């Protein structure tokens with residue numbers, strides 16, 4: 565947390581320590597028939613749920629230019645309003661995989677980045693870290709093209725969850741959130757010409773014309789797949805089951821108020837969905853809560 569804040573030159577009063585620059589959209593989720601085969605979760609049965617979605621740029625910099633290399637991965641946080649007045653969240657990023665298997669390795673990477681300013685000796689701390697941590701190197705080298713829109717980006721759950729259906733059948737899976745019309749990216753040349761807030765300017769214009777839809781699905785683990793390590797990506801041949809359609813309707817004019825007072829939490833779950841034992845997943849709520857309490861205190 566403190567390292568994330570330091571990296572962004574913060575604290576930036578009232579903002580998240582990571583994924584600080586965001587935009588809030590209101591919409592709806594309609595479950596697919598196949599969803600109930602995976603989970604008995606209330607929002608995955610037949611009824612539609614109102615949803616609040618927050619898209620974000622990476623880092624704790626509230627003014628980071630959207631096409632800047634450090635503004636990747638992009639984030640999506642989805643809150644499903646449940647019939648009993650409660651909610652459940654999905655919080656995902658635009659890369660299939662994470663740079664660290666354990667919270668201490670993630671902190672090690674952030675500390676190495678923080679210690680690698682222009683005056684750092686060569687090899688710099690981050691070069692040394694990447695030399696000894698292949699998953700972090702793979703993540704850093706992963707192509708992260710700039711999307712045309714937040715509505716044309718594909719997002720991945722990265723951490724696995726355990727899904728249980730009404731018959732008691734249990735399966736591990738990772739979320740996939742994919743634009744219905746297909747992902748669309750800019751060329752590097754186009755990205756270089758974008759305005760600093762191009763994604764934030766584009767989304768309200770797009771949604772004023774027509775809603776934008778994503779499919780939410782789950783990539784299912786097969787026997788032997790590592791479910792507790794988010795650096796290990798499962799093969800594309802794994803079965804993907806559709807959970808439903810997320811429709812984005814309008815940017816919320818009260819978005820900046822909502823995002824300040826909302827903490828999305830990947831472990832606010834409902835019956836039928838449980839966390840895996842992935843240590844990164846289990847570490848997230850405590851870190852988010854520190855960031856949240858500092859945001860509210862400002």
Ligand code: HEM
Nearest residue numbers: 580582583618639640641656657721722828851852855856
């Ligand atoms: C130990 C590992 C991690 C740490 C320490 C960490 C830290 C943080 C912190 C401090 C925040 C700000 C939360 C708030 O103020 O409300 C945040 C937000 C976020 N994180 Fe993580 N994170 C981790 C792993 C992940 C992973 C694995 C993903 C994706 C699967 C992810 C996706 C996001 C997204 C999308 C947000 C923005 C949520 C929003 O819009 O409110 N993080 N993270």
